[in-house]
Amino acid sequence: MDQHGTDWYAAALQNLTETVIAVSLQEQVMLLNSPAEQLTGWKQSDALGKPVSEILEFSTKSQTLDHSLLLVPVLQSGQTVNIPDNTFLQESHAAEHLISGQILPVREKNGTIIGALYQLHTKSAGKSTQPKLGLSEHDLHTFIENAPIAIALFDQQLRYLATSQRWLEDYSLDSEHLLGRTHYEVFPEIPEHWKTAHQQALAGSVLRDEECFVRADGSLQWLRWVIQPWHESPDIIGGIVMLTEDITERKLLEIENRKLLEQFAASQKMESIGRLAGGVAHDFNNMLNVILGHVGLGLLDIDAKHPLYDHLVEIRSAAERSAELTEQLLAFASRQVIEPRLLDLNETIEDMIKMLRRLIGEGIEFVWLPGSSLGLVKMDPSQIDQILANLCVNASDAISGIGKITLETHNVEFDEAYCLEHPGYLPGKYVQLVVSDNGTGMDQETLKNIFEPFFTTKRAGKGTGLGLATIYGIVKQNKGLIHVSSEFGSGSRFEISLPRQATGEKTTVVKESVQTPPGKNEVILLIDDEAMLAHTTRDILTSLGYQVITATTPREAIQAAQNYQGTIDLLISDVVMPEMNGRDLYHTLKIIRPELKVLYISGYTVNIIADHGVVKDGIPFLRKPFSRHQLAVKARQVIEQDESSEPAQ
Numbered sequence: 001m002d003q004h005g006t007d008w009y010a011a012a013l014q015n016l017t018e019t020v021i022a023v024s025l026q027e028q029v030m031l032l033n034s035p036a037e038q039l040t041g042w043k044q045s046d047a048l049g050k051p052v053s054e055i056l057e058f059s060t061k062s063q064t065l066d067h068s069l070l071l072v073p074v075l076q077s078g079q080t081v082n083i084p085d086n087t088f089l090q091e092s093h094a095a096e097h098l099i100s101g102q103i104l105p106v107r108e109k110n111g112t113i114i115g116a117l118y119q120l121h122t123k124s125a126g127k128s129t130q131p132k133l134g135l136s137e138h139d140l141h142t143f144i145e146n147a148p149i150a151i152a153l154f155d156q157q158l159r160y161l162a163t164s165q166r167w168l169e170d171y172s173l174d175s176e177h178l179l180g181r182t183h184y185e186v187f188p189e190i191p192e193h194w195k196t197a198h199q200q201a202l203a204g205s206v207l208r209d210e211e212c213f214v215r216a217d218g219s220l221q222w223l224r225w226v227i228q229p230w231h232e233s234p235d236i237i238g239g240i241v242m243l244t245e246d247i248t249e250r251k252l253l254e255i256e257n258r259k260l261l262e263q264f265a266a267s268q269k270m271e272s273i274g275r276l277a278g279g280v281a282h283d284f285n286n287m288l289n290v291i292l293g294h295v296g297l298g299l300l301d302i303d304a305k306h307p308l309y310d311h312l313v314e315i316r317s318a319a320e321r322s323a324e325l326t327e328q329l330l331a332f333a334s335r336q337v338i339e340p341r342l343l344d345l346n347e348t349i350e351d352m353i354k355m356l357r358r359l360i361g362e363g364i365e366f367v368w369l370p371g372s373s374l375g376l377v378k379m380d381p382s383q384i385d386q387i388l389a390n391l392c393v394n395a396s397d398a399i400s401g402i403g404k405i406t407l408e409t410h411n412v413e414f415d416e417a418y419c420l421e422h423p424g425y426l427p428g429k430y431v432q433l434v435v436s437d438n439g440t441g442m443d444q445e446t447l448k449n450i451f452e453p454f455f456t457t458k459r460a461g462k463g464t465g466l467g468l469a470t471i472y473g474i475v476k477q478n479k480g481l482i483h484v485s486s487e488f489g490s491g492s493r494f495e496i497s498l499p500r501q502a503t504g505e506k507t508t509v510v511k512e513s514v515q516t517p518p519g520k521n522e523v524i525l526l527i528d529d530e531a532m533l534a535h536t537t538r539d540i541l542t543s544l545g546y547q548v549i550t551a552t553t554p555r556e557a558i559q560a561a562q563n564y565q566g567t568i569d570l571l572i573s574d575v576v577m578p579e580m581n582g583r584d585l586y587h588t589l590k591i592i593r594p595e596l597k598v599l600y601i602s603g604y605t606v607n608i609i610a611d612h613g614v615v616k617d618g619i620p621f622l623r624k625p626f627s628r629h630q631l632a633v634k635a636r637q638v639i640e641q642d643e644s645s646e647p648a649q
Contacts (some may be wrong), residue, residue: 014209016241017206019120022106023052025075027067030115039089039097039122056118057090058083070103074116078105080148089122097122104148109165117148152247153230155239158183158198162313170246201227201240208248255592281326282576285603286530288326289625291319293536296628297543323625325466339377339621340478342501345409345431346370348384356388356407360396364403371410375431375500379478387474390467391494396438398492407505408434412497425481430497438491447486471496516629517636519545522569524635526550527557527585528601529577533624537601540628541635554580554588561589568593570639575602599638601626 019039022031028619029052032044040047040055047055058065065087066585073079081103089097101120105113129142150167154160160178173186197207206228213221215452225244232238275507295316302309344473348368358367388407396403412432419425438519442450451472475482479499486492524546528534538548549564553559554577571589586598603624620638622630 011421017226019122019285021052021056021117022405024115025113027052027071029055036120039120040595058089059088063558071116074103074105075113078113080104106146106148108146114146150244152182152242154242156202161239170244197227198240201229202237204229204237220248222245222248230633272337282603284326285323285624286533288323289603290536292316292523292625292627293540295319297539339380341381342376342378343381343384344374345377345384345433346374349379349388349407349409352385352388355630356392359389359392360405361399363401364396364399364405367404367406369406369408373411374409375411375429377431377498378501379498383474383478387471387496390471394467395435395437397437398437400440405436406436411500424483429500430481433496433498434493436491436493441488441490441492442486443488447484459606467615516632518632520641521545521547523547523549523566524560524570524572525557525568527552527554528570528574529553537631540631544632553578554585557585558588561593568596570635571596571598572635573600575596575600597638599634599640
């Protein structure tokens with residue numbers, strides 16, 4: 001190679017904005033580029049051949065760093081060693097710089113380690129002029145060719161002058177047919193913005209960026225690149241140097257970390273909403289219960305033609321809607337009180353088909369495809385109702401005119417390999433419920449937000465934005481999975497996978513009576529620490545034909561049970577009260593009245609009720625706010641329950 005060749009390699013190294021120091025296997029300095037000279041305070045001519053520990057003196061605030069501890073692993077085993085955070089570099093004239101960086105091995109083509117390369121970063125490093133190099137052409141060629149990053153040197157016409165081996169490997173190039181060709185001949189489809197960057201570098205600018213490309217196999221590749229001029233002399237630009245580094249792995253980690261942070265933020269948001277809903281649920285439900293109770297009693301006493309009748313009906317509707325909103329918020333936050341049972345999804349859905357057909361428009365075809373030999377799931381039947389009603393209404397709203405909604409079930413199993421390829425899935429056996437439509441579909445931005453509470457694309461008055469949020473909460477509460485696929489103009493598909501139960505017999509779901517069952521003059525001991533609600537519930541039970549003993553504290557209830565001479569057929573007790581919770585009260589009363597049965601009532605969320613030992617399979621429980629009809633049905637069920645089938649409490 002002629003003198004110009006040596007100048008090209010020298011220029012490539014000297015014009016790097018990165019601080020670079022090359023050392024031999026004997027730990028002697030072989031190269032100190034211009035930024036390194038400015039950083040260390042040494043001239044290259046003085047530093048050549050000296051031990052690198054003499055040129056670079058590293059320390060932390062507490063101790064001097066032993067160079068051999070950093071450099072030996074690089075030279076002996078080819079490791080890349082990171083320089084510890086908060087490392088200081090002592091300059092020759094006593095200045096101190098806070099630095100970071102790494103030490104990389106330099107190898108020949110056959111992989112033999114021939115030295116090491118220090119890459120240092122400091123805010124105090126600046127530009128400098130180019131001193132005369134005292135290196136041989138062979139040394140320069142070796143260090144450019146074996147640099148651990150992709151480097152290419154070009155003249156003013158963008159012809160290749162030299163490249164590192166890493167450049168050839170990264171871009172699948174042949175060195176024998178590369179030198180002398182222009183960059184645009186080698187890459188004819190190079191983006192225009194890169195051509196602009198080349199011209200800016202030839203005019204003296206230094207440019208750097210990170211960019212994403214699509215590989216031939218369709219995968220993504222991220223590159224960090226730097227383009228800067230190199231100088232034949234202080235005033236003449238000879239061409240440009242390009243450096244590229246594959247940072248795909250780092251970017252993928254950043255993306256994964258960002259997703260984890262988004263998931264954490266979403267979970268924190270859900271927790272906050274759950275706390276908010278749980279905080280107001282008790283008092284709000286109690287007040288709604290008073291409203292619904294008095295409205296129900298009022299409707300019993302007046303004729304349908306009475307001027308106030310319609311007003312009372314509207315009040316009842318508004319209160320019921322308010323109760324539904326509270327229930328939806330609790331469902332989203334997975335704090336809804338539930339009564340899980342072993343269910344056959346096909347049978348549960350069959351009972352809902354007529355209702356679902358009424359929910360969707362007349363011009364929409366409804367297709368039901370039940371899977372065969374379906375496994376059992378364990379969840380509250382009312383939650384299945386909520387899921388299907390919300391999904392079918394949404395699907396119907398997405399269809400303009402004539403369309404099709406398909407509801408199907410089947411057994412599925414996800415193994416480890418499938419879950420690795422499909423993020424969000426967990427290994428296991430499931431029963432899958434699928435609702436699909438051929439409506440308008442959703443764009444990707446909408447898909448990102450569909451489970452957010454209060455997010456809706458419907459016009460004002462047509463939706464609260466809690467439907468899908470409710471479904472999400474229900475599925476998570478039952479340890480299930482939910483996945484949505486949709487494209488704008490191509491419909492949507494919701495897949496809900498519920499854990500398949502390995503053992504157990506399905507529960508027969510007793511259909512609630514349409515008629516309100518009256519009492520048979522039984523005696524009920526009622527306790528609720530909210531006096532207003534206690535009086536309202538007493539009036540409802542009296543209207544149903546029961547005799548009612550009312551208390552507002554556990555002490556009053558115990559005293560009343562001791563004083564009453566006849567049989568007390570049922571205890572209706574609030575769960576969370578001062579002095580004693582409902583469960584402990586029942587156990588106390590059972591000592592003096594062994595025949596006593598109990599029905600628990602509460603407006604608190606599931607996590608609070610669970611702390612008081614009430615949320616167990618089979619324990620009679622009624623959520624507040626409840627209607628006169630719901631109270632009548634539940635009280636009748638408990639009173640008529642066979643004592644041998646009562647659950648242990």
